[in-house]
Amino acid sequence: MNRVVVTGMGVISPVGNDLAGLWQGLHEGRCGIDFISRFDVSNQTVKVAAEVKNFDPRCCFTKNEARKTDLFTQYAVAAATQAVEASNILGNVDPERLGVYIGSGIGGMTTFIKECEKLNTSGPQKISPFFIPMMISNIAAGTVAIRFNAKGPCLPVVTACATSTHAIGEAFRVIKHGYADAIIAGGTDATVNALALAGFTNCMALSTRNVPSEASIPFDKRRDGFVIGEGAAVLVLEEYERAKARGAKIYAEICGYGNTCDAYHITAPHPEALGAAKAIELALKEANKPNAEHIYINAHGTSTPLNDKTETLAIKKAFGEKAYQLSISSTKSMTGHMLGAAGATEAIACIMAIEDSIIPPTIGYKEKDEECDLDYTPNTAKKQAVDLALSNSLGFGGHNACLAFSKCTK
Numbered sequence: 001m002n003r004v005v006v007t008g009m010g011v012i013s014p015v016g017n018d019l020a021g022l023w024q025g026l027h028e029g030r031c032g033i034d035f036i037s038r039f040d041v042s043n044q045t046v047k048v049a050a051e052v053k054n055f056d057p058r059c060c061f062t063k064n065e066a067r068k069t070d071l072f073t074q075y076a077v078a079a080a081t082q083a084v085e086a087s088n089i090l091g092n093v094d095p096e097r098l099g100v101y102i103g104s105g106i107g108g109m110t111t112f113i114k115e116c117e118k119l120n121t122s123g124p125q126k127i128s129p130f131f132i133p134m135m136i137s138n139i140a141a142g143t144v145a146i147r148f149n150a151k152g153p154c155l156p157v158v159t160a161c162a163t164s165t166h167a168i169g170e171a172f173r174v175i176k177h178g179y180a181d182a183i184i185a186g187g188t189d190a191t192v193n194a195l196a197l198a199g200f201t202n203c204m205a206l207s208t209r210n211v212p213s214e215a216s217i218p219f220d221k222r223r224d225g226f227v228i229g230e231g232a233a234v235l236v237l238e239e240y241e242r243a244k245a246r247g248a249k250i251y252a253e254i255c256g257y258g259n260t261c262d263a264y265h266i267t268a269p270h271p272e273a274l275g276a277a278k279a280i281e282l283a284l285k286e287a288n289k290p291n292a293e294h295i296y297i298n299a300h301g302t303s304t305p306l307n308d309k310t311e312t313l314a315i316k317k318a319f320g321e322k323a324y325q326l327s328i329s330s331t332k333s334m335t336g337h338m339l340g341a342a343g344a345t346e347a348i349a350c351i352m353a354i355e356d357s358i359i360p361p362t363i364g365y366k367e368k369d370e371e372c373d374l375d376y377t378p379n380t381a382k383k384q385a386v387d388l389a390l391s392n393s394l395g396f397g398g399h400n401a402c403l404a405f406s407k408c409t410k
Contacts, residue, residue, distance in 0.1 A: 001176050001177065002175055002176050002177070002178060002239045002240065002241075003176075003239070003240035003241075003253060003408075004172050004175045004176055004237055004238070004239065004240065004253065004254045005237070005238055005239075005240045005243050005250045005251075005252065005253050005254070005408050006235050006236065006237060006238075006250070006251045006252050006253075006254065006351055006405075007086075007087040007088075007089065007182075007236050007237075007238045007243050007248040007249060007250060007251065008082075008083040008084060008085070008086035008087025008088075008089065008235065008236035009082070009083050009086060009233075009234070009235050009236070009251065009348050009351065010078070010079040010080060010081065010082025010083035010084075010085075010086065010233070010234050011079050011082070011231065011232065011233040011234070011344075011345060011348060012052055012055060012075045012078050012079050012231045012232045012233075013032065013052065013229075013231040013233070013335055013338065013341075013345055014032030014033070014050035014051060014052055014053065014229050014230070014231060014334075014335050014336055014338075015030055015032040015334055015335050017052070017053075017054065017055060017078075018082055019082065019086070019348065019352075022345070022348065022349075023348075023349075023352045023356075025334065026331055026334060026335075026349055026352075026360040026381075027352075027356070027358045027360050027361075027381040028381070029334065029360075029361050029363045029379065029380065029381065030334060031212060031213055031333075031334055031363060031364075032050045032051075032229070032334055032335050032336060033048055033049065033050045033212045033213070033215055033216055033227050033229075033334075033336050034048065034049075034050075034051070034212045035047055035048055035210075035212065036048060036049045036051065036192065036197075037051065038051060038192060038193070039193065039194050040194075041194075041197070044194065044197055044198065044201070045201050045208055046197055046200075046201050046206045046207070046208055046210065046228075047210045048207075048210050048211075048212050048215050048227060049192045049197070049227060049228050049229065049230075049336065050192075050216075050227055050228070050229030050230070050335055050336025050337075050338070051192050051229075051230065052075070052190075052230055052231050055074075055075070055078070057069070057074045057078075059078055059081075060074070060077045060078050060081050060147075061074060061077070068130045068134065069134065069143070070107075070108035070110055070111045070134045070135065070139075070190065071108075071110050071190035072104055072106075072107065072108055072109075072110070072140060072188045072189055072190040072191075072232070073108070073134075073139055073140045073143050073188070074190075075188045075189075075190055075230070075231055075232035075341070076102055076104075076140035076141075076143070076144060076186075076187075076188035076232045076234065077140075077143055077144055077147060078232065079186065079188070079231075079232040079233055079234040080100075080102070080144045080147070080148070080184050080186070080232075080234040081147075082234070083184065083186075083234040083235060083236045084148055084184060084236060086236070086249075087182075087236035087238070087248060088246075088248065089182050089236055089238065089248075090148060090149075092242075092246050092248075093181050093182045093238075093242070094181065095149045095150060095151045095152070096151045096152055097152050097180050097181040097182065098148070098149075098150040098151070098152050098180065098181065098182050098183070098184070099145075099150055099152035099153035099154055099155075099171065099174065099180045099182070099183040099184070100141045100142075100144050100145040100148075100150045100152075100154045100155075100183065100184045100185075101141070101153070101154070101155050101156070101157060101167040101168070101170055101171040101174075101183050101184070101185040101186075102140050102141040102144055102156060102164075102167060102184065102185065102186050102187060102188060102234065103137070103140075103141070103156050103157035103158055103159070103163040103164055103166070103167045103186075103187045103188075103340055104137040104140055104156065104158065104163065104187060104188050104189055104340040105137075105158065105159075105160050105161065105163045105187070105189050105191075105339040105340030105395075106137070106189055106191050106196070106339065106340065107135055107136060107137030107139075108134050108135035108136065108137070108139070109135075109190070109191050109193060109195065109196060110190055110191075110193060111128075111131060111134040111135045112135050113193060113194075113195055115127055115128060115131045115135075137156060137158055138156035140156065140188050140232075141154055141155070141156040142154070142156075144184060144234075148184065150184060152179075152180045152181075152183070153174055153179060153180050153183070155167075155170065155171075157170060157187075158340075159395045159397065159399040159401070160339070160340075160395030160396040160397055160399060161300070161302075161337065161339060161340075161342055161343075161393060161394065161395035161396060161399075162343060162393035162394060162395035162399040162400065162401045163187045163189075163339070163340035163341075163343065163393075163395065164185075164186050164187025164188075164233065164340055164341055164342065164343040164344035164345075164347075164393075165343030165344070165346075165347065165391060165392075165393035165401035165402070165403055166259060166343070166393075166399070166401045167185050167186060167187055167343075167344070168185045168186065168235060168237070168254070168343070168344060168347055168403060169257035169258075169259060169401055169403055170259075171183035171185035171237050172185075172237060172254045172257055172403075173257065175237055175238070175239050181238065181239050181242055182236060182237065182238040182239070182242075183236075183237045184234060184235075184236055185234065185235050185236075185237055185344070186232065186233045186234035186235055186341070186344035187232065187233065187340040187341045187342070187343060187344045188231070188232035188233075188340060188341050189230055189231070189232075189338060189339040189340040189341050190230045190231075191228065191230060191339060192228060192229070192230045196228065197228060200228060203267065204225070205225055205226060205267070205304065206225045206226060206227065206228060207223070207224050207225035207226065207227055207303060208224060208225065209222075209224055213363075213364055214364055215227045215303075216303045216332055216333050216334075216336055216337075216364065217303055217333060217364040217365060217366070218299065218301035218302065218303045218308055218330035218332060218333050218362055218365075218376070219299075219301065219303075219308045219312070219330065219362060219365065219369060219372040219374075219376045220303075220364065220365050220366060220367050220368075220369065221367040221368060221369035221372075222366070222367050223303040223304065223305060223308060223369075224303075224304075224305070225303065225304055226302040226303050226304055226332065226336070226337040227303070227332075227336040227337060228336060228337060228339070229332075229335050229336030229337050229338040229339070229341075229342075230338060230339070230341070231335075231338050231341045231345065232341045232344075233338075233341050233344035233345040233347070233348055234344065235344060235347060235348070237254065240253070240408070250408045251351050251355060252350075252351040252354050252355070252389075252405045252406065252407065252408060253405065253406050253407070253408040253409075254403060254404070254405055255286065255287040255288070255289065255388075255404050255405065255406050256282070256283035256284060256285070256286035256287030256288075256402075256403070256404030257282070257283055257286060257401075257402070257403055257404070258278065258279035258280060258281065258282030258283035258284075258286075258400070258401065258402040259279060259282070259400070259401055260275040260276075260278045260279045260282070260400045261275055261397075261398045261399060261400065262274070262275040262276075262398030262400065263275075263398055264398050265398065266396060266397060266398075267396050268306055269306055269307060269310040269311075269394060269398075270310070270398070271310065272313070273310045273311070273313040273314035273317060275398060275400045276310065276311060276314035276392070276394055276400045277313075277314040277315075277317035277318045278400070279392070279400040279401055279402040280314060280315065280318035280319075280390065280392065280402045281318050282402070283390060283402040283403060283404040284318065284390075284404065286404070287388060287404040287406065289387065289388050289404075289406060292387040292388035292406070293387055294327070294384060294385045294386055294387045294388075295325075295326050295327070295386075295387065295388045295389070295390070296326070296327045296328070296329075296350065296353050296354075296359055296384075296386045296388075296389045296390070297315065297326055297327070297328045297329075297389070297390045297391075297392065298328075298329065298330070298331060298346040298347075298349050298350050298353075298360075298389065298390070298391045298392070299311055299315075299328050299329065299330045299376075299392055300330070300332075300342075300392045300393050300394045301329070301330025301331075301332050301333070301362065301376075302330075302332060302337055303330070303332065303333070307394065308369070308372055309369070309371040309372055310394075311392065311394065312371065312372045312373070312374055314392075315328070315374065316374075323374055324374060324375070326374065326375065327359045327375055327377055327382070327384060327386075328362075328374055328375055328376050328377065329359060329360050329361055329362045329376055329377040330362045330376070331345070331346055331349050331360055331362075332346075333361075333362045333363045333364050333365075334360075334363055342393065343391060343393040343401065343403075346391045346393070347391045347403055347405070349391075350389035350390070350391045350403070350405050351389070351405055353386050353389055354386045354389050354405060354406070354407055357383060357384060357385045357386060358381050358382070358383060358384070359377050359381060359382045359383075359384050359386070360377070360381050361377045361378065361379050361380050361381050361382075362376045362377055362378055362379070363379055364379070365378035365379055387406065387407070388404060388405070388406050389404070389405045389406070390402055390403065390404050390405075391403045391405070
């Protein structure tokens with residue numbers, strides 16, 4: 001079996017629009033949540049979100065190209081460009097051995113809304129001929145593959161909030177088993193719009209506490225829902241021997257992956273956390289690091305009443321008494337919930353925690369919940385070596401995923 005390493009990372013997020021900006025924001029505890037500026041929220045119950053700021057599609061697209069491309073694809077191409085350039089993979093891999101695994105939880109919702117409005121006001125003849133290719137959720141992966149001439153395996157994963165964790169995990173499997181040499185993997189979503197806001201609000205998923213600094217407060221007893229976010233995060237995964245031979249910078253090694261389903265409910269997690277615990281256990285088993293002393297978990301940590309107590313239970317089931325020795329945090333307290341991009345963004349946080357020996361905090365934490373009694377790194381980052389980092393993602397539909405990362409050793 002091949003070893004798989006990370007040689008490039010890129011991100012567009014509410015906290016920063018590149019790797020350096022994201023990581024600085026996370027370890028400084030910077031909140032990317034604010035009052036919504038993109039559309040009128042006067043008739044909405046929820047008025048805050050984690051919007052991407054100062055994004056200019058001209059970083060990667062001509063004006064004409066951008067007009068034919070939904071925002072979620074623009075985010076994906078921008079993040080992928082950063083990752084690919086950082087990895088220097090182009091020209092160092094056979095295009096037929098280079099793949100793209102970039103998913104989206106929802107796809108081109110901005111385009112869908114715009115074209116529905118045109119249909120209702122102006123009739124079917126006014127619908128854009130680009131409507132379908134702009135909207136479909138696989139188009140981000142397809143566009144990235146076209147951009148970088150990646151002719152190997154291309155799989156746009158869709159597992160709601162677990163999308164990009166699964167995308168990275170499945171890409172890891174493909175390289176590990178020899179079907180590709182490198183894969184551009186991650187996720188993207190751009191759903192800060194009136195329709196998504198109303199939909200998530202009405203299914204009682206969002207926080208209605210319209211105070212930006214107190215809306216996304218994972219594991220805090222006052223939590224009442226997540227804050228919708230957006231963006232994209234992409235990693236370049238590469239077979240270790242190839243990366244080493246070409247002198248690539250290796251950020252970390254992916255050493256484990258767990259993938260399970262609750263098979264219980266369309267939105268609620270299993271009350272006994274069986275699937276989530278199993279995903280963690282599978283990732284730990286594959287990682288095979290029984291002597292890892294300093295373990296960090298970037299929790300799914302959505303700030304919903306059900307998720308946070310269930311995920312806490314899952315961690316306890318997977319680790320037993322050792323759960324109380326772990327360093328845990330939810331960076332969604334800063335980025336909001338980036339949906340299909342969340343897992344890849346949090347994977348980057350894990351990798352940077354390993355590289356810089358810094359545990360990013362869970363900001364906004366004030367009131368302890370007796371059902372959430374682990375170390376969630378409240379409010380301030382801490383300096384600590386990280387031997388093993390896990391990234392958890394739990395999605396609507398009961399989808400559970402866990403990735404394990406470690407330093408790359410010879």
